[in-house]
Amino acid sequence: MSPFGRYMFSFVLLAFLVCFCDGSIFKNDKVTVQITNAVAWEVGLNLHCKSKDDDLGSHYLDAGRYYEFSFRPNFFLTTLFFCKFEWGNESHWFDIYDANRDFLRCETECNWQIYQSGPCLWDPKVEKYSLCGNWNKQLQGSGNNTARMYDDSTYLEVNEKRRK
Numbered sequence: 001m002s003p004f005g006r007y008m009f010s011f012v013l014l015a016f017l018v019c020f021c022d023g024s025i026f027k028n029d030k031v032t033v034q035i036t037n038a039v040a041w042e043v044g045l046n047l048h049c050k051s052k053d054d055d056l057g058s059h060y061l062d063a064g065r066y067y068e069f070s071f072r073p074n075f076f077l078t079t080l081f082f083c084k085f086e087w088g089n090e091s092h093w094f095d096i097y098d099a100n101r102d103f104l105r106c107e108t109e110c111n112w113q114i115y116q117s118g119p120c121l122w123d124p125k126v127e128k129y130s131l132c133g134n135w136n137k138q139l140q141g142s143g144n145n146t147a148r149m150y151d152d153s154t155y156l157e158v159n160e161k162r163r164k
Contacts, residue, residue: 028072028074029107031072031110032068034066035096035114036061039116041063046086047083051080051081056081073099074099077103080095094119094136096112102121118134119133
């Protein structure tokens, strides 16, 4: 190999290593999840969102108000955020961001409205909240029908098994 070829190879290799070490070639775009209380007029909504690594805390939303958070999905697209929703005597939970489900359908913005019947995602193709989901089912053997938010290790183990 000529000296110029060796220098060029070294330069390209160095450039690749800098990008690889920085992680920039593997970084996904930042995603913002927005959650709006659409349960009912004058009904407040308590929510508490978590991932395997992050607890985003509890938040209270008056009717029509929203809460949002941002993150970068991991390279393997296994990022999962789940939320517990409570109002009146009701308590439900939902996987508010699941990279397997949401990575392509809401690439940088996932805007959800929370209704009594379940959460609905904004669909830019039809310009309305038409991608509605069901509340997550209770875990087998949980003994109640409330959200499995506070026994996260059990939730995460079951959820990881379900996803494989």
